[in-house]
Amino acid sequence: MNRPMIDCFDPNNSSSDTSYYVSNKSYQGFIFPAKYQPMISINEQRFTPNKDQIERVELILAQGPEDSDLKYKRQYLGSLNTSLDSLITIRLLRRGFREECFDKIVAFGFGEYYEKNQRIKVVNLKTKEIE
Structure with missing residues (x-):
């Protein structure tokens, strides 16, 4: 199966500071800062998550479905x-670092590859729920 190729050029963001x-024993990923402009529309006010918030998110995800385990690499907004x-x-992506x-x-991708390998979760830290 062919994986889609992604062009690294992003006119909205500087690639040096995105x-x-x-990481810890149960996850690996990248936190994107508030100034990062994702290719999707996020209408809410943006902030940069800190390590403590990511730890809390991961504890909440661990209580949910098993599709959030270590085989999925993460991107946090x-x-x-x-x-x-x-x-x-x-954004959880199986074999994400290879992408x-x-x-x-x-x-956020669409099509067969992404249907099989991508999961999108939104965690509310106040309610401790996956939305």
Whole structure:
């Protein structure tokens, strides 16, 4: 099966400062800062999640379905909803580090490859729920 190729050029963001690597024994991923402009529309106010918030997100994900385990690499985007709850959008991608630009571009894909290998979760840190 052929994987789609992703062009690393992103005119909205500087590739030198788009993410921060985080990991522990149960996850690996990249935090994208508030100034990063994702290719999807996020209407809420953006913020940069910190390591503590990512740890809390991962504890909440661990209580959910098993499709959030270590085989999925992560990309984290932070935002505030209208109630000022902290939301973390997580793009989980199986074999994510093999995908070009995983540390630079959050590209939500469509098609057979992504249906099999991509999961999108939104965790509300205030309610501790996966939305």
